[in-house]
Structures are given as structure tokens and as C-alpha cells.
Amino acid sequence: MKQDGFRQQQKQHSLFPPILFFTYLGTLLLMSALHTGMIVGMNKAGWNDKVQILLPILYWTLVAVMLTLFTRRQIQKTYEEPMLRLADATRKVAEGDFSVYVPPVHTANKADYLDRMILDFDKMVEELGSIETLKTDFFSDVSHEFKSPLAVISSNAELLQKSGGLSTEQAEAVENIQFATRRLANLIQNMLKLNKLEKQTIRPAPETFDVCAQLCECAVQFEEVWERKNLEFEADLEDSAAVYADPGLLEVVWTNLLSNAVKFTTEGGTVTLRQRTEDGRVLVSVEDTGCGMTPETIRHIYDKFYQGDSSHATQGNGLGLALVKRILELSDGSITVESELGKGSVFTVALPCALQNAPEEHTWIR
Incomplete structure (x- = not known):
């Protein structure tokens, strides 16, 4: 039921509405009538045969050029320009920019399927931006929470090293703890730094x-x-x-x-x-x-x-x-x-x- 309603609405608000069809039909009928009148007039006037052949050819060439330019402009305005804006926004999103917004071509009561696609794209980008914000906040919070226990582990391992009396195996285990702690601390530091750079909370001081x-x-x-x-x-x-x-x-x-x-x-x-x-x-x-x-x-x-x-x-x-x-x-x-x-x-x-x-x-x- 919903799908039928969607199809009906899509027919009512398509990129090429019925008025465009009747515009083409009326224009061609008018041009045909003018062509007929031109032929009749040239016959009555007794114009040269070559002129009677060349003039209709030039006439229809002009008509074809005008219709082609008009069609090209309609396609460009209703389809190409919105799609180019959408393609540019898609590229920015692929590069990690979730602040992009593509305005729909028509108002809500005249929306066509391209407008609905653009609106769905904007909603998707908004959701992706929320997920990205949640992810960066999670990295930031978790990284901060890890710093305190890591400091405790590192200080206790250092105390064990200074206390002496450890066997070779125990000393090696403490050294491994220190090494792993340093690696994890370095990871956390890089995560925090990258998170701040991406959120632009670190402002370069050139x-x-x-x-x-x-x-x-x-x-x-x-x-x-x-x-x-x-x-x-x-x-x-x-x-x-x-x-x-x-x-x-x-x-x-x-x-x-x-x-x-x-x-x-x-x-x-x-x-x-x-x-x-x-x-x-x-x-x-x-x-x-x-x-x-x-x-x-x-x-x-x-x-x-x-x-x-x-x-x-x-x-x-x-x-x-x-x-x-x-x-x-x-x-x-x-x-x-x-x-x-x-x-x-x-x-x-x-x-x-x-x-x-x-x-x-x-x-x-x-």
C-alpha cells in the first residue's frame, strides 16, 4: 500500500512533468503548421525550386537547434546540477567531512524522487556525523580513564625493579610489564592527540x-x-x-x-x-x-x-x-x-x- 502511494506521488512529482510533454507537442505542432504555411506561400508566389527546398531545411535546422538547446538546459537544471552537488558532497563525506548539507531542488509539496534522495543523503550524513562524534568522544574518555591505572602499573613495576632480590625470570617479567605499559601509554597519547586534532581543539600556533x-x-x-x-x-x-x-x-x-x-x-x-x-x-x-x-x-x-x-x-x-x-x-x-x-x-x-x-x-x- 505504501509502495503504491510512493509510486503515485513519484508520478505526480517527476523530474519531467506532463506539462513538459505538452510543451514539446504544442511547439512541434506549431512549427509544423508554420512549415505548411511556408510551403503553400512559396508555391503561390512561384519561388525558385531550390529556394523552396533550402528554406524548409534551414527552418527545421533552426527548430532542431532551439529544441536541442532547450532540452539540454532542462536536463542540466533538473538533473545534472543537483547530481553534481550531490557527487561533490559524497566526495567530501568519503574524505571524512560530515558537516556537508545538500539543499533539495524543490519545496516539500513539489518534491520529486531526486529531492527525496537528497533528503535521505542529508539524513545519512547527519547520522554518520553523530556516530563519528560518539566514536571520538569514546576514544577521548577511554584514553583519559586508562592514564591513571597505567601510571599505577608503571610506578609499581618501577618499585619492583628498584627493590632488587628478583630472579632473572621475575626481572624479565617486570621489564616486559614496563615495556607494554610504555607502548600502551604511547598509544593513548597518540589517540588523544589525534582526537584533539580532528575535533580542532588543538589550534596550531604558527x-x-x-x-x-x-x-x-x-x-x-x-x-x-x-x-x-x-x-x-x-x-x-x-x-x-x-x-x-x-x-x-x-x-x-x-x-x-x-x-x-x-x-x-x-x-x-x-x-x-x-x-x-x-x-x-x-x-x-x-x-x-x-x-x-x-x-x-x-x-x-x-x-x-x-x-x-x-x-x-x-x-x-x-x-x-x-x-x-x-x-x-x-x-x-x-x-x-x-x-x-x-x-x-x-x-x-x-x-x-x-x-x-x-x-x-x-x-x-x-
């Missing part, structure tokens, strides 16, 4: 600073790790390069990229940090000779909690690159990746320059 100096400071933090793994570290940096961004947030970007490069490069491999200024942008690339990635992994590396290593043999929680992506979006920057399985990866970050005059000299660190 300033002009030397990104080359910051890159050197971040690289030095991994000196002990690359020496322990016998990695060769190379850096090709300009003397200075000014960017206008939040230095605290960009430090998270460099730390995550360098950490991943060191983590996924096997012993004896090479990690290379490069920086150059090009076309008003500062380009920073982090290259490694590690395990590389498959095309499927590359498609998902910026997804939250995604890890290309499904065995979880390497440390990580799948939030680092999601954080990097979000920070660069807030900094008007971008990131690209090139990778080949078994040969390594190159992550390249692009940021707008604060100053257009970039130095040409390079400093090498080995």
Missing part, C-alpha cells in the same frame, strides 16, 4: 622558524638507535629554510617519519634525510632501504590503526602516519610516498616557504 635546525635536532634523537642497528644515516640539508607553521606539531611529523624509517630498515641499511627549497615550497624527504610496502599497504597507510605488518612483529600502533597527515593538512602542507616492496620507501613532505630566497649551500651529516 610562527616563522628554521626547519633545517629542527630537522637536525629531531635526527640527533635517533643517533643511539641507528648506531645500535648499524645503520648509515645521511642528511642533505640547506643551511637554513624558513617555514611558517607550528614547530611543536611539525616536530611530531619529523619524529614519526624518522622513527618509521629506522624501525623498518634492517641492520646495515641506510636512512637518508633530504631537504631542498623549490618553487616556493620546502620539500623534506625521508628515505630508507627497508622492507618497503605493497600498493595495498600504500592505499591505507594514513588510516587510523592500520598496520601494513599484519603480524605486528614491529612496534607501532598505526596512528603515527594518521597524525602526520592531519598535522600537514592543518599546516597547508602535503605528503606523498613512493615505495617498492623489498627496496624501501621515500616519504616527501611539502610545506609553503615563509621566505622566497632560499640558500643554495648544503650541509652533509654522516
